[in-house]
Amino acid sequence: MSERQFHLNAFLMGVGHHEAAWRHPNTDAANLLDVKHFQNLGRIAERGKLDSVFFADGLAVGPRVKHNTQAIFEPVTLLSAIAAATDKVGLIATASTSYGDPYTLARKFASLDHISGGRGGWNIVTSAGADEAANFGLGAVPAHSDRYERAEEFVDVTLDLWDSWEEGAILLDEETGVFADPDRVHRIDHDGPRFSVAGPLNSPRSPQGRPLLVQAGSSESGKDFAARYAEAVFTAQRTLEQGQDFYSDLKSRLIRYGRNPDDLKVLPGIVPFIADTEDEAKALEQSFTDLISPEYSLRQLSNMVGVDLTEHSLDAPLPPLPDLDHIQGNKSRYQLVKDLAETEKLTVRELIGKLGGGRGHRTFAGTAEQVADELTEWFDKGAADGFNIMPPYLPGGLEIFVDRVVPILQSRGLFRTEYTESTLRGHYGLAESVGKRSRATVAVEVSA
Amino acid sequence: MSERQFHLNAFLMGVGHHEAAWRHPNTDAANLLDVKHFQNLGRIAERGKLDSVFFADGLAVGPRVKHNTQAIFEPVTLLSAIAAATDKVGLIATASTSYGDPYTLARKFASLDHISGGRGGWNIVTSAGADEAANFGLGAVPAHSDRYERAEEFVDVTLDLWDSWEEGAILLDEETGVFADPDRVHRIDHDGPRFSVAGPLNSPRSPQGRPLLVQAGSSESGKDFAARYAEAVFTAQRTLEQGQDFYSDLKSRLIRYGRNPDDLKVLPGIVPFIADTEDEAKALEQSFTDLISPEYSLRQLSNMVGVDLTEHSLDAPLPPLPDLDHIQGNKSRYQLVKDLAETEKLTVRELIGKLGGGRGHRTFAGTAEQVADELTEWFDKGAADGFNIMPPYLPGGLEIFVDRVVPILQSRGLFRTEYTESTLRGHYGLAESVGKRSRATVAVEVSA
Numbered sequence: 004m005s006e007r008q009f010h011l012n013a014f015l016m017g018v019g020h021h022e023a024a025w026r027h028p029n030t031d032a033a034n035l036l037d038v039k040h041f042q043n044l045g046r047i048a049e050r051g052k053l054d055s056v057f058f059a060d061g062l063a064v065g066p067r068v069k070h071n072t073q074a075i076f077e078p079v080t081l082l083s084a085i086a087a088a089t090d091k092v093g094l095i096a097t098a099s100t101s102y103g104d105p106y107t108l109a110r111k112f113a114s115l116d117h118i119s120g121g122r123g124g125w126n127i128v129t130s131a132g133a134d135e136a137a138n139f140g141l142g143a144v145p146a147h148s149d150r151y152e153r154a155e156e157f158v159d160v161t162l163d164l165w166d167s168w169e170e171g172a173i174l175l176d177e178e179t180g181v182f183a184d185p186d187r188v189h190r191i192d193h194d195g196p197r198f199s200v201a202g203p204l205n206s207p208r209s210p211q212g213r214p215l216l217v218q219a220g221s222s223e224s225g226k227d228f229a230a231r232y233a234e235a236v237f238t239a240q241r242t243l244e245q246g247q248d249f250y251s252d253l254k255s256r257l258i259r260y261g262r263n264p265d266d267l268k269v270l271p272g273i274v275p276f277i278a279d280t281e282d283e284a285k286a287l288e289q290s291f292t293d294l295i296s297p298e299y300s301l302r303q304l305s306n307m308v309g310v311d312l313t314e315h316s317l318d319a320p321l322p323p324l325p326d327l328d329h330i331q332g333n334k335s336r337y338q339l340v341k342d343l344a345e346t347e348k349l350t351v352r353e354l355i356g357k358l359g360g361g362r363g364h365r366t367f368a369g370t371a372e373q374v375a376d377e378l379t380e381w382f383d384k385g386a387a388d389g390f391n392i393m394p395p396y397l398p399g400g401l402e403i404f405v406d407r408v409v410p411i412l413q414s415r416g417l418f419r420t421e422y423t424e425s426t427l428r429g430h431y432g433l434a435e436s437v438g439k440r441s442r443a444t445v446a447v448e449v450s451a
Numbered sequence: 452m453s454e455r456q457f458h459l460n461a462f463l464m465g466v467g468h469h470e471a472a473w474r475h476p477n478t479d480a481a482n483l484l485d486v487k488h489f490q491n492l493g494r495i496a497e498r499g500k501l502d503s504v505f506f507a508d509g510l511a512v513g514p515r516v517k518h519n520t521q522a523i524f525e526p527v528t529l530l531s532a533i534a535a536a537t538d539k540v541g542l543i544a545t546a547s548t549s550y551g552d553p554y555t556l557a558r559k560f561a562s563l564d565h566i567s568g569g570r571g572g573w574n575i576v577t578s579a580g581a582d583e584a585a586n587f588g589l590g591a592v593p594a595h596s597d598r599y600e601r602a603e604e605f606v607d608v609t610l611d612l613w614d615s616w617e618e619g620a621i622l623l624d625e626e627t628g629v630f631a632d633p634d635r636v637h638r639i640d641h642d643g644p645r646f647s648v649a650g651p652l653n654s655p656r657s658p659q660g661r662p663l664l665v666q667a668g669s670s671e672s673g674k675d676f677a678a679r680y681a682e683a684v685f686t687a688q689r690t691l692e693q694g695q696d697f698y699s700d701l702k703s704r705l706i707r708y709g710r711n712p713d714d715l716k717v718l719p720g721i722v723p724f725i726a727d728t729e730d731e732a733k734a735l736e737q738s739f740t741d742l743i744s745p746e747y748s749l750r751q752l753s754n755m756v757g758v759d760l761t762e763h764s765l766d767a768p769l770p771p772l773p774d775l776d777h778i779q780g781n782k783s784r785y786q787l788v789k790d791l792a793e794t795e796k797l798t799v800r801e802l803i804g805k806l807g808g809g810r811g812h813r814t815f816a817g818t819a820e821q822v823a824d825e826l827t828e829w830f831d832k833g834a835a836d837g838f839n840i841m842p843p844y845l846p847g848g849l850e851i852f853v854d855r856v857v858p859i860l861q862s863r864g865l866f867r868t869e870y871t872e873s874t875l876r877g878h879y880g881l882a883e884s885v886g887k888r889s890r891a892t893v894a895v896e897v898s899a
Contacts, residue, residue, distance in 0.1 A: 032623045036621075061653060063653055068630070080531040118524060182519060201582070
């Protein structure tokens with residue numbers, strides 16, 4: 004077995020990432036409403052020895068309720084139910100730093116980590132939607148830079164809260180009646196521009212000490228944030244070259260924050276259509292594309308590029324788009340869509356087809372061997388430490404990946420054949436906990 | 452079987468309600484840290500056909516970390532894991548209206564309701580602790596009346612959010628690609644003194660429409676709040692007469708809010724020590740009292756009465772206590788402790804012993820038959836619609852209640868022998884959902 008190993012996350016969304024998945028005969032739309040479907044997905048991922056499963060999240064319905072299948076479950080409560088049905092696989096939930104309190108969030112993820120025996124992870128997002136802001140008393144979305152400033156303070160407080168109970172603070176001494184050593188439970192007394200939090204957290208230290216920190220922003224601020232805090236990054240990269248650029252950029256930023264490049268795993272997304280032959284795989288993808296509803300997709304695309312395209316002709320190219328500087332939402336996804344439309348000279352209809360599988364993430368149609376080759380090439384050529392697998396339909400698209408692609412990676416010595424660790428940090432080859440002292444050192448180096 | 456039936460909730464706390472439970476040979480202290488212990492408790496409650504299980508919660512560690520076993524798990528995430536291990540029993544979690552956002556809370560409980568197939572309930576509290584305020588950016592606890600004003604607006608918004616998706620809004624029409632009928636998904640556009648929330652909720656209507664609303668405040672504001680919103684009330688009443696007074700007071704308030712007295716179930720707490728003979732039951736209780744740590748209990752009592760008693764002699768009576776008007780915390784519990792100490796002329800040591808079982812809730816030691824008789828008397832004489840069972844030790848104290856007391860109640864035709872409903876509202880004999888219109892009617896009657 005080679006020394007460097009793949010890390011694989013299953014990004015789970017309803018009955019599949021393809022926007023028309025729920026209408027396709029390969030899925031059962033009723034599964035959208037059924038927690039047992041999601042528990043089953045957790046078990047399939049565990050059968051494949053995957054590092055983790057992951058759920059995205061948003062804090063508004065958005066204007067697309069007619070055609071967009073809504074998430075039924077909140078990610079952390081859903082992952083608690085999946086924890087009860089699995090033993091090993093990591094459990095990563097999205098939660099926003101733009102609304103709510105660090106105390107509540109720290110407690111929620113500590114609880115998930117306790118419930119799962121050390122398998123919890125937090126995908127940190129800074130909600131960019133105006134519809135989200137309006138659900139939390141704000142008339143407009145905070146500016147991109149404000150969101151990241153708040154995110155930094157939010158994460159700092161959360162880390163301090165997770166560290167407020169030292170390892171070994173619980174004594175459970177039945178003889179003397181001492182539950183915890185008060186000298187190993189600390190106030191944090193944070194008093195910053197946005198948050199004032201006394202602590203300690205109302206949860207003893209969780210099995211991992213700190214749930215794994217994941218991030219997916221790929222803007223300049225996003226990459227700096229990831230380099231400072233994240234331990235895994237989900238990213239959308241469409242070509243090997245773009246993937247290599249992103250990978251080396253992010254790893255070099257890590258060094259500036261006094262971290263080791265191995266302390267963060269880069270996991271590009273891929274939407275794999277897998278079949279016995281390449282032709283069958285392409286036909287499978289086409290059968291999904293054929294079900295795309297243009298009305299829905301035009302709204303989705305309008306949202307991505309910040310221009311109303313709902314009356315735009317499907318067979319014309321995109322109209323001129325605003326400068327990146329004017330985008331306050333997901334800057335990196337905007338850039339990706341703009342580049343894709345311009346370099347490939349696509350009509351709106353063609354663009355919609357390309358985006359339908361994974362909202363900008365790379366789609367790939369081929370045999371299991373071809374998928375494994377593609378992944379291995381990215382892994383070998385410095386574009387990835389592993390992948391964020393985004394099955395276009397569920398559960399089938401996850402099953403075929405686990406049952407056909409994973410064994411190829413295992414036979415090449417690139418992926419575990421059994422779990423060797425019991426925590427999410429363990430699966431990703433990261434220390435059990437970075438602890439208070441090492442983070443303080445980082446802060447000093449940053450300010451130097 | 453008689454028409455009027457008992458409703459029974461199991462109030463679960465660590466390895467038991469008695470403050471020394473974790474040190475007693477009847478428990479295994481390691482269970483405090485083990486989610487499987489709590490899943491097992493859910494299954495025991497379900498074996499007994501109980502209506503629900505319930506977890507309290509607080510938003511700070513408090514000053515008693517040395518002796519006070521801390522909750523390891525956050526209630527809603529814990530109940531999601533228990534939902535995965537049970538099929539029928541209701542799942543009630545405490546959450547505060549004093550901190551956080553209605554949008555987040557509405558979503559979390561909707562998710563629990565989806566995950567459990569309609570078994571979710573919310574015990575509404577208005578956190579009274581200064582240590583809690585300091586974890587959410589406040590220098591002091593909001594005044595009692597402010598907390599209740601905020602609670603009312605918080606609950607109003609939450610109910611509107613739960614109603615923002617009408618029954619039947621999800622169409623899942625694979626042919627036309629229509630997920631939901633946008634005409635049945637509504638903005639709420641709430642703009643009040645404390646919250647501004649656009650809606651709709653990012654969760655389709657949950658199986659119960661609205662999770663069950665539970666409340667436990669017994670002050671004047673608390674009783675009015677309960678009469679307006681609650682569907683079940685947990686209360687601490689030490690004597691039949693006090694129980695009758697509380698019961699008739701609360702039911703009469705319901706009528707003022709245009710509600711039917713049956714729309715709210717009154718469930719006094721009881722901490723039952725059960726054994727084959729009365730003497731054995733009393734000896735069992737004494738074996739717990741003997742393990743009480745005075746250092747811990749004096750802090751606990753100081754907290755309840757708002758006077759530092761940690762240097763006070765254990766064998767003297769309580770010092771003079773402040774007037775009720777000066778208490779900003781749990782007013783009804785303060786009054787109960789003061790009355791108990793004064794009417795029974797107790798020393799501090801005796802008072803601590805009386806409070807050790809259930810922090811002011813009634814303890815009762817006897818045979819299963821005696822417990823059943825006591826409960827039946829309260830039920831028959833207008834003091835209770837059922838009970839909040841607070842086992843002094845777990846799991847044993849719940850098992851003996853389920854295996855010995857429940858069959859007696861069943862043989863008397865006072866309690867179900869099988870679940871006849873699948874939702875928590877169903878177990879409590881309440882309508883599936885009150886719906887938007889009926890609540891608007893209530894509001895009109897209130898202002899008339």
